[in-house]
Amino acid sequence: MPGHPRVDTGQLMELLSVSLGAYYGDFTAAAADQRLTASQAKTLSVLRRGPAAMRALAGTLACDASNMTGIVDRLEKRGLVRREASPGDRRVKNVVLTPEGERTIDAIRASMHATTAGLATLDAEERATLHALLSRVFAPTPEGD
């Protein structure tokens, strides 16, 4: 029953910018609490789904492969990840989350209070609607996810 206040694409772009900026700020602050940069935390986040080769990691993070060396170096020095030789291809190194790395990224996610509080205001139907709309707009994951 709520009328449609006639939102144009420009307004939506602006709101997306603000909303995603808020999300990023929340994530960055939560990462800083663990003395990690946003890039380091994002790397842990990607590895939360499972090990990944350096090259694949760079692809997912949308940065040059040479950057990953330094980022993984610092995470490894902190004991949050470790490099493992790949059995099949001796050129490849798989990066694996250590138990402490797992705890750290989980802690970061759990302390994104602004975002979780905002999401908590949505009921089940609203969550499904938001999920469907964002999926449409950013048409991600041609793969299974």
Place this chain on the structure above:
Amino acid sequence: MPGHPRVDTGQLMELLSVSLGAYYGDFTAAAADQRLTASQAKTLSVLRRGPAAMRALAGTLACDASNMTGIVDRLEKRGLVRREASPGDRRVKNVVLTPEGERTIDAIRASMHATTAGLATLDAEERATLHALLSRVFAPTPEGD
């Protein structure tokens, strides 16, 4: 009529992360086309609404005031912004977008094809719904905007 596929907060957080990556990647690529970094383009974007003091700019961009000096230095060297003395307070410098700076940020926004294409798939009601939901979650701008 579409059932609610039971989206939990974690899935929504994950989708927000993916959406942020897509939006930010689109923005960064559009900025790079103009040979600008994301931070520089974001600065132009903020100034598009009107002049701002260095301090206020740093606050909006959520970075330390000392960073703004270098960012504005580079934008000024390119002729995209200029510093102006504040009439009321001689400590303050207002940063103003030049006409070329205006054209540049408008061009960047216009070339965010992935995002605009995604938004174009939404009809008026869906745009209004997405706007309302995002506003609820990220409850922004206690100020006028």
Place this chain on the structure above:
DNA sequence: TATTGTTATACTCTATAACTATA
């Protein structure tokens, strides 16, 4: 005294190019 903007410093991120060790 407090604030604005700047400088100095150190660390991180980033891309490009060149290198190595594999394939």
Place this chain on the structure above:
DNA sequence: TATAGTTATAGAGTATAACAATA
């Protein structure tokens, strides 16, 4: 020859601390 990861390099972003000018 092609690819995975690294190194070297240079430019840019980032925060902390200290400073000059102004309030």
